Amino acid sequence: MVSREDALRLRGVSKNYGPVKALAGVDLTVRNGEFVVLLGPNGAGKSTLFQILSGLFVPDAGEVLVGGFDMRRDPISALKRLGIVFQQSTLDLELSVYANLMFHARLHGLPGSVARERIASEMERFGIAGLARETTRKLSGGNRRRVELARALIHRPSFLLMDEATVGLDPPSRRDLLAHVARLRDEGQVGLLWSTHLVDEASEADRVVVLHRGRVLFDGTPREMTAAAGEAEFGDAFMAMLASPPEAGAREPAGVAP
Numbered sequence: 320m321v322s323r324e325d326a327l328r329l330r331g332v333s334k335n336y337g338p339v340k341a342l343a344g345v346d347l348t349v350r351n352g353e354f355v356v357l358l359g360p361n362g363a364g365k366s367t368l369f370q371i372l373s374g375l376f377v378p379d380a381g382e383v384l385v386g387g388f389d390m391r392r393d394p395i396s397a398l399k400r401l402g403i404v405f406q407q408s409t410l411d412l413e414l415s416v417y418a419n420l421m422f423h424a425r426l427h428g429l430p431g432s433v434a435r436e437r438i439a440s441e442m443e444r445f446g447i448a449g450l451a452r453e454t455t456r457k458l459s460g461g462n463r464r465r466v467e468l469a470r471a472l473i474h475r476p477s478f479l480l481m482d483e484a485t486v487g488l489d490p491p492s493r494r495d496l497l498a499h500v501a502r503l504r505d506e507g508q509v510g511l512l513w514s515t516h517l518v519d520e521a522s523e524a525d526r527v528v529v530l531h532r533g534r535v536l537f538d539g540t541p542r543e544m545t546a547a548a549g550e551a552e553f554g555d556a557f558m559a560m561l562a563s564p565p566e567a568g569a570r571e572p573a574g575v576a577p
């Protein structure tokens with residue numbers, strides 16, 4: 320049964336580094352079963368946002384709820400509901416695939432029988448069951464990403480954050496990873512936020528959020544974004560939006576309930 324709870328809800332999130340406004344009142348919602356792509360050029364504030372989402376930074380203002388739990392008031396419950404695939408691989412390359420997954424399951428306090436059952440089902444889901452005993456170093460980049468995705472889901476998060484997860488992958492592996500993520504979305508158990516600067520990766524998304532200089536410039540479907548920018552192609556719409564960003568408040572976020 321799909322929960323009606325938002326997987327992620329940000330309201331008015333701000334963060335300054337001295338005089339630099341890295342995030343200036345960011346509102347963002349990802350619902351269960353929703354695949355949202357976050358697009359932003361360098362310096363947009365994505366790293367700052369992800370450090371806040373992963374509990375490394377506390378925002379100067381605003382509210383962050385993961386699976387309905389407030390990151391400030393109840394960080395343990397919020398972080399339990401968070402899965403992350405980092406831009407840089409964090410697998411232990413000397414361990415087997417199975418040992419990497421079991422380590423994560425143990426960190427989350429899963430009992431052995433539950434851990435074994437979940438590891439088996441996640442490896443099956445991502446087509447890596449035959450690699451369980453393989454040393455992780457021997458895996459291709461695409462298979463390492465599948466292991467990381469499996470690992471991020473073992474503790475059954477309600478929100479999955481994927482930070483530039485296709486960096487370093489060849490085009491077939493990128494497509495494969497995106498297809499897995501689209502299937503996860505279709506299963507409706509988790510809300511996904513996929514950060515990228517590659518506009519073609521937004522085509523499968525339910526919504527696109529454009530972050531620029533710490534502000535959300537656009538929030539809506541890829542089709543709505545193309546139409547709003549008056550362009551024929553999505554990539555051109557993104558470039559046009561960055562070239563002449565709308566004034567704060569001038570553009571109503573589309574496709575999102577207040």
Ligand SMILES: Nc1ncnc2c1ncn2[C@@H]1O[C@H](COP(=O)(O)OP(=O)(O)OP(=O)(O)O)[C@@H](O)[C@H]1O
Nearest residue numbers: 336339340341359360361362363364365366367368
């Ligand atoms: N520790 C810091 N001290 C001062 N300014 C910072 C610091 N970290 C980030 N900034 C500034 O805050 C803004 C947002 O940076 P952030 O790294 O979050 O953006 P980003 O979208 O992740 O960019 P990139 O893709 O280049 O990493 C930028 O103007 C950046 O220069």
